[in-house]
Amino acid sequence: MNKRRLVSCWVAVLAGMLLISPVYAEITIKNTNNFVILFDTSGSMGQKYRDTGKTKALIAKDILREMNRGIRGGYKAALYTFTPFEEYYPMQEYREGAFGNAIEKLPEKFFAGGLFGHPTPLGKGIKKLSSVLSGVTGRTAVYIFSDGRNTDDLDPAEEARNLHERYDVCFYIVSMAETKEDKMLLDKIQAVNECSIIVDFEYARTNPDVSLIPIGRNAIIQFEVNKADGGFEFQYKLKELGKYLKANPDTKIQIAGHTCNIGADKYNMELSKRRAENTKAYLIKAFGISSKRMVVKWHGKSAPVASNDTEEGRIKNRRVEVKIIEE
Numbered sequence: 001m002n003k004r005r006l007v008s009c010w011v012a013v014l015a016g017m018l019l020i021s022p023v024y025a026e027i028t029i030k031n032t033n034n035f036v037i038l039f040d041t042s043g044s045m046g047q048k049y050r051d052t053g054k055t056k057a058l059i060a061k062d063i064l065r066e067m068n069r070g071i072r073g074g075y076k077a078a079l080y081t082f083t084p085f086e087e088y089y090p091m092q093e094y095r096e097g098a099f100g101n102a103i104e105k106l107p108e109k110f111f112a113g114g115l116f117g118h119p120t121p122l123g124k125g126i127k128k129l130s131s132v133l134s135g136v137t138g139r140t141a142v143y144i145f146s147d148g149r150n151t152d153d154l155d156p157a158e159e160a161r162n163l164h165e166r167y168d169v170c171f172y173i174v175s176m177a178e179t180k181e182d183k184m185l186l187d188k189i190q191a192v193n194e195c196s197i198i199v200d201f202e203y204a205r206t207n208p209d210v211s212l213i214p215i216g217r218n219a220i221i222q223f224e225v226n227k228a229d230g231g232f233e234f235q236y237k238l239k240e241l242g243k244y245l246k247a248n249p250d251t252k253i254q255i256a257g258h259t260c261n262i263g264a265d266k267y268n269m270e271l272s273k274r275r276a277e278n279t280k281a282y283l284i285k286a287f288g289i290s291s292k293r294m295v296v297k298w299h300g301k302s303a304p305v306a307s308n309d310t311e312e313g314r315i316k317n318r319r320v321e322v323k324i325i326e327e
Helices: 056-070 096-105 122-133 156-166 180-190 201-206 232-247 265-287 311-317
Strands: 004-006 027-030 034-039 076-082 085-093 140-146 169-175 197-200 220-222 252-257 294-298 319-326
Touching (some): 034 056, 034 122, 056 201, 076 096, 076 122, 122 140, 122 156, 156 169, 156 180, 169 201, 180 197, 197 201, 232 265, 265 294, 265 319
Parallel strands (some): 034 140, 252 294
Antiparallel strands (some): 220 319, 252 319
């Protein structure tokens, strides 16, 4: 099937993977053919972000670097700024090295009256993507790094809706919005279709492995210690899987729950069961997926994918893995 292909791994994923234990195959649900980055270089991006010592622009570039390290080719890609609209990587076959070079060329040093004195024509930037999308086929993921401000006379949400009506496009918005009005503007862009989503900038910064919707969609859900319920990341990573299952009614999946080594064996076995069962329940409630299409298993702490000697390894082991078992 052309929607699945073997992959090595995308970071730990955009960015979310089916991180499969050794007895499984690693499967990607490929639902995107192209991607475009629309990057904000307006005044607010030159501001220091909290206590990081870095500007928002520098942190956003770090997120892009992580994203680029995990992509495994097979796509067409483009990179633009919209303040002003400038081409850094024209729409063409994605090549990791060349795309990485384009990311590095995004501005880092800012001077008074320089680049960050420019206005923020987000509406015009989105509108100009029409000529970019007209040259590609299939679904395009448009990643917008924005603070939600717009200084031109166009409605960014209306321009996004126009793109949606003409092309198969999903908007993945990394939001740096601070005011209610700015957040509302980005919410309106996200609302133009069901496949679009907003990711908070702080979440993207602190979770670089899961901050962006991946171009090839997999599902691995990680949990906090002793937790079996799902928060933002839980819903975020299951959204594309749920839509895929609805669109492919003959597909069945296996859901496997796991834990790290903290706690007694009996407790961890029950905890891994609850994690898997909660994942199944969410897919039923949110997407109407039949329980007959989902096989649930749980393994406690018996199948780690990383060392339990470090916190980083234990985080990876507190997980639910999803595997497609029948098409």
